[in-house]
Amino acid sequence: MLSKKQARAFFLGGTVVTFLIFIGLTVYSLSAAQDQSNIENLSESAIRGKYLWETNNCMGCHTIMGEGGYYAPELTKVVERRGEAYIKAALMSPVSWQPNGRKMVKYEMTEAQANDMVEFFKWIGEIDLNGFETVVSPLAKQ
Ligand code: HEC
Structure with missing residues (x-):
């Protein structure tokens, strides 16, 4: 003892x-x-995109790094998966984007706004996720 x-x-x-x-x-x-935040690549344009992301309630339906709503596809790797032109088409569309029946809000973004959103998604897509697999919602068809 x-x-x-x-x-x-x-x-x-x-x-x-x-x-x-x-x-x-x-x-x-x-x-x-x-540091895994990819902060050195955070451009002014990506910051404006983040602002658009927050003020338009994109997270109400979509997730980024698993955070957000499960109604619409995961968007962390959306640039890799869909390419810039597809993303811009969804955001600038004059009618609600709904390739598979489920509707997105009709945003009718300007070219400049859509570019800012793409820059934001590029920045997010290049963050080191430490092996975390982002899974696109099984409900959203590919
Ligand atoms: C009301 C729910 C809703 C909101 C809010 C919403 N979306 Fe969507 N979004 C959808 C749906 C539904 C789809 C189409 C899914 C499919 O292909 O079936 C979609 C598709 C997309 C796509 C194409 C993704 C892919 O993998 O095909 C992008 C990019 C996108 N949205 C970005 C955004 C951004 C940026 C915002 C905010 C400015 C936003 N969305 C807000 C519902 C929403």
């Missing part, structure tokens, strides 16, 4: 060691080499 003195030393030693490990791992996580 540990004496009271030994128990105190054991407790203090353990606390100090785990605290130092915790600080070390925090510094490591925040170091530039660990």
Whole structure:
């Protein structure tokens, strides 16, 4: 059995060691080499696209990195999957986009707005997802 003195030393030693490990791992996580946000490629245009994404409630129906509504397809890798022209057609369409029956809101975006959205999707698509697989909603037909 540990004496009271030994128990105190054991407790203090353990606390100090785990605290130092915790600080070390925090510094490591925040170091530039660990950054996966793709922030160096964040353009003005992509920021405007993000603003459009938020102010038009795209997330009410779509997901990005799994976050959002499950009514319409996952969009993290949409540039890779559909290409720029397809995305712009969906956003600039004068009628509701509904290739498979389910309707998207008719946004009638201008060319400039659609370009900003594409830049936002490009930036999102190049983020290092650490192996996370984005799954397109099984309800949305391909
Ligand atoms: C009311 C729900 C709804 C909202 C809100 C919505 N969408 Fe959609 N979106 C859809 C549906 C439904 C489709 C077509 C899915 C299909 O192909 O069947 C679609 C398709 C798309 C596609 C083509 C995706 C693919 O893989 O075929 C893109 C890109 C897109 N939407 C972007 C956006 C953006 C950007 C916004 C916000 C400005 C937005 N959507 C808001 C429902 C929505």
